[in-house]
Amino acid sequence: MPPCRTTTVNPQPANIQDSAGCSLRLLPRRSDDEILSLTGAMQNNKPTLAGMMTLGDYPQRIYPNLCITAIAVNGTVLQPDDGGERFIDNKRYEGTIAEMLEGALGFVARNGKTRVVIRDGKRTDIPEYPETAVREIITNALMHRDYGPYCNGTPIRLVMFSDRLECWNPGGVYGGQSTNDLGYANMPTRNPTLVSILEIEKIAENRHSGIPVIRDEAETHGVRQPEFIDQRGSFLVRFFNSSAETNASDHDATPGQDKNSPRPADVENTILAYCAEPRLAQEIANHVGRSLQYTRREYIRPMVEAGKLSLTLPDKPKSKYQRYRLTNAA
Known part of the structure; x- marks a missing residue:
């Protein structure tokens, strides 16, 4: 960030000195002016916006x-x-x-x-x-x-x-x-x-x-x-x-859908059949007509825990490329 248009707010290096001991061992050896310059809090003897927003007395005096x-x-x-x-x-x-x-x-x-x-x-x-x-x-x-x-x-x-x-x-x-x-x-x-x-x-x-x-x-x-x-x-x-x-529907149903049907067991069977091929969580949610959040919570996670569905990327469970497939146990 460039120097600010005024020097009426002067950053103080104390916070940086106190915090840098473990993470940045070179800073405590420097003078106050060197610390402020090296960290970007000051530039050309003027406080930068970054310096004012982190170390200034009252940055809102200027902004x-x-x-x-x-x-x-x-x-x-x-x-x-x-x-x-x-x-x-x-x-x-x-x-x-x-x-x-x-x-x-x-x-x-x-x-x-x-x-x-x-x-x-x-x-x-x-x-x-x-x-x-x-x-x-x-x-x-x-x-x-x-x-x-x-x-x-x-x-x-x-x-x-x-x-x-x-x-x-x-x-x-x-x-x-x-x-x-x-x-x-x-x-x-x-x-x-x-x-x-x-x-x-x-x-x-x-x-x-x-x-x-x-x-x-x-x-x-x-x-x-x-x-x-x-x-x-x-x-x-x-x-x-x-x-x-x-406040949401108990099943986060899509508009026009009967909230009381199908039964959870029927939805689970539908998911198992659909996941004969690896599917994204969003694809599964769209297929059963439920929201992504609800489908994850009520179906996908319990079915994974029960061994009915497996992850295509087990080492990266939160990957956006994660897909779910039917297991032999199901």
């Missing part, structure tokens, strides 16, 4: 809309309630990326519901949205948003609906890739200097693991898979809660 706006609404659409109120909660988070991240995480935790489960006499609080997934979603938005001159006037938008969490940021999938490549392909980075400093600070990592973590958290949490939408130069993540599953 007021490089922030996060967060709202919570009572419903599945953004509209006033019966009392004319549009939002349950409405906040704006500023500061460095680390400060905005922690603020937004607190917003989700405060406005999300908590389910209490008693196991073996012990109480366990289960949040509506798993913190690991939320952290990855917001971190990815802060790391990979477009900070260019045509987008630095646009904030990241976080919206909590009754059935889902949405995080929108300017800047679509970078480098000519598509959403189908997320989590699978080795993708280029839009903001390499920013990402490098965040890695040194141990706030984030650039290992292309964020999307798989979000997907895994949804599966572990027992909710439908998240949606990643790249549209018109922006990127949107939708992470659903259990309400979305409850």
